[in-house]
Amino acid sequence: MKKISTILAALLMSATAAQAATLAGVPMKDHHAAAFGDKATCAVCHGPGTPESRPSDKACIGCHGTMDKIPTKPNRFDKFPHASAHYGNTLECTTCHAEHKPSKALCNDCHNVEWTNFK
Ligand code: HEC
Ligand code: HEC
Ligand code: HEC
Numbered sequence: 001m002k003k004i005s006t007i008l009a010a011l012l013m014s015a016t017a018a019q020a021a022t023l024a025g026v027p028m029k030d031h032h033a034a035a036f037g038d039k040a041t042c043a044v045c046h047g048p049g050t051p052e053s054r055p056s057d058k059a060c061i062g063c064h065g066t067m068d069k070i071p072t073k074p075n076r077f078d079k080f081p082h083a084s085a086h087y088g089n090t091l092e093c094t095t096c097h098a099e100h101k102p103s104k105a106l107c108n109d110c111h112n113v114e115w116t117n118f119k
């Protein structure tokens, strides 16, 4: 947690006038809106330039670490999205996590799992 806030503070301070667009007006997840406030820019995830498609997950990993470093809670279905027998930790975060629309877990294409903390 401390590491994330340090990275976030550094990113916010490095935001320049060239990154003019703010998050205002674009739907964001509550957790990121709260964490970033109105000061952060699209570039925090999308990199420089006008965003046109989903970002690479380099930014996600820069703040959160790789999937194998993010434990999910045990569930009665015995399914672990960040460490499945099928994919290990090889998937991009944005395969499942969206930002501007509801997220959709790939696992649920084939399995019925009720997640308790999927955002
Ligand atoms: C916290 C990370 C994050 C931030 C900050 C962010 N985005 Fe995104 N963006 C995503 C992710 C993840 C996707 C892919 C899924 C989705 O649409 O939510 C995406 C997708 C997009 C797309 C492609 C949509 C599509 O249908 O292909 C556009 C355009 C976009 N973002 C614009 C923006 C703009 C403009 C801003 C700043 C106002 C912004 N984003 C800020 C994470 C972010
Ligand atoms: C600038 C740093 C930063 C970037 C980039 C970032 N996040 Fe976050 N994210 C945070 C912070 C801070 C929180 C709130 C504290 C927490 O829950 O860890 C958060 C919260 C979350 C949560 C909710 C966790 C919970 O249990 O409530 C998810 C899911 C998440 N981020 C996924 C992503 C994904 C996927 C991306 C890339 C598209 C991304 N984040 C990009 C900093 C970042
Ligand atoms: C394309 C369909 C598909 C997707 C997507 C999928 N699975 Fe599976 N999964 C299967 C099938 C088929 C089996 C085998 C069922 C059997 O052996 O009875 C299986 C078996 C499993 C098993 C039990 C067997 C083992 O090897 O451990 C787990 C746990 C599992 N999946 C987790 C996941 C998770 C977590 C995700 C998301 C990251 C996921 N699956 C995504 C089709 C899928």
Ligand code: HEC
Pocket: 057, 060, 061, 064, 065, 066, 067, 070, 071, 072, 073, 074, 075, 081, 082, 091, 092, 093, 094, 095, 096, 097, 105, 106, 107, 115, 116, 117, 118, 119
């Ligand atoms: C295969 C789909 C999938 C991929 C890929 C994925 N996640 Fe997740 N993630 C989930 C699901 C589903 C949950 C909710 C698990 C639950 O509720 O038990 C989750 C939970 C989380 C959480 C909350 C963990 C907690 O404390 O409860 C964070 C943070 C997160 N993901 C970030 C990421 C990041 C960052 C990446 C890429 C490095 C990533 N995820 C890749 C499906 C995925």
